[in-house]
Amino acid sequence: MVIISIVVGLAVLAAFGALHWYAWRRLVRDTTRQGSVLRRSGSVVFVAGPLIAVGALMISRAEVPFRLVQILAWPGYLWLAFSLYLLLALLVGEAVRPLLLRWFARRDTTAEVGARSQQTPQLAAVAPGPPAVTEHPLAPESGPPPASAPASPSRRLFVSRVVGGVAAAAAVGTVGQGAYGVLRGPKVKRVTVPLAKLPRSAHGYRIAVVSDIHLGPVLGRGFAQRVVDTINATQPDLIAVVGDLVDGSVEDLGPAAAPLAQLRARHGAFFVTGNHEYLSGAEQWVEKVRELGLRPLENARTELPAFDLAGVDDVRGEREGKGPDFAKALGDRDRSRAAVLLAHQPVVIHDAVRHGVDLQLSGHTHGGQLWPGNYLAELANPTVAGLERYGDTQLYVSRGAGAWGPPVRVGAPSDITVVELASRQA
DSSP: OHHHHHHHHHHHHHHHHHHHHHHHIIIIITTSOTTOHHHHHHHHHHHHHHHHHHHHHHHTTSSSOHHHHHHHHHHHHHHHHHHHHHHHHHHHHHHHHHHHHHHHHHHHHHHHHHHHHHHHHHHHHHSOSOTTTSOOTTSOOSSSOOOOOOOOHHHHHHHHHHHHHHHHHHHHHHHHHHHHHHHTOOEEEEEEEEETTOOGGGTTEEEEEEOOOOBSSSSOHHHHHHHHHHHHHTOOSEEEEESOOBSSOHHHHHHHHGGGGGOOOTTOEEEEOOTTGGGTOHHHHHHHHHHTTOEEOSSEEEEOSSEEEEEOOOGGGGGGTOOOOHHHHHTTSOTTSEEEEEOSSGGGHHHHHHTTOSEEEEOOSGGGSBTTHHHHHHHHOSOSSEEEEETTEEEEEOOOSSOSSSSOOBSSOOEEEEEEEEETTO
């Protein structure tokens, strides 16, 4: 097993290096002259960037000072996002490059033929004899136009610079816009979910759903405060924090999570673990959120006036002898009452259906976070984002409030969702 992990790791690193070599070749080697300052500077960037990125990923789980993790995280994670979109842009450039070269070659050929045509009458006027019989040697031959000549080295350099410059600008713009969308904080999304068993008295009940905040070396206390302020502004009846709150230990991130103590809702705030809690010390974080005033639901249920609220541990906990226990959370409940389940990963929806859950609230997917990651997320999750029905159970998946790894989102904006329950008796 260890040997397989090493082989896979080496293969990933080799592919990572090969992709960066290709990007360096197109963006640096093909656009600069041998020995120039620009080529040397670009080469340094394309060596340092991936090394810092790999270092940021490896050091995040190592026993090193948290400050060092923070120093490497910003440039390392941003480089990962930048290299992704630079690669995509360069691949598009591969299709555009030959078209530009052909266009320039045709334009140069047309200009050359036109110049020769303008010279022919002048030379013919000096030459003796009838022009209809004697054809000047410089006149273009009859028949099809000459084939396009190969592009000159200077023309190829110009095209490479245009394609490379546009690709780099597109990558920087995409990552910049995606980072701004994360750092400004999530926007509020509102969804109405009708529940057949919900009593009329609970019509319009509001649950603020927040997932995947991912407090860590990049997103810290300031981001947590923006999330809390956004949630409180919606004036919810209940707050559901459905996992992946943190990426780090209580010792390092306890101060960053402190604003969660300000969460306010009529029926309180509840919490279930996500897979990242089990990478960060789940037991310590469960106790920490309890200290902050949230109520953890560890395979447990509470009976609210209008419905049952249940929560299950994340499936990652199975590696530690925990994980979701639906029988414990839902086995002996009164099924005539509506049931709302908090579960970090959407994949447990089929267990929720078997246990008569009316609505499951989940996160985990980030909506893909970085396009085209949404296509990969679709392979691993029944629902990537939004509301879908599975039998008599409805599943709502939030895209999450924060971001994992690169603090960037492209095609998957962050959200805090206010789920408004609707009674069909109203």
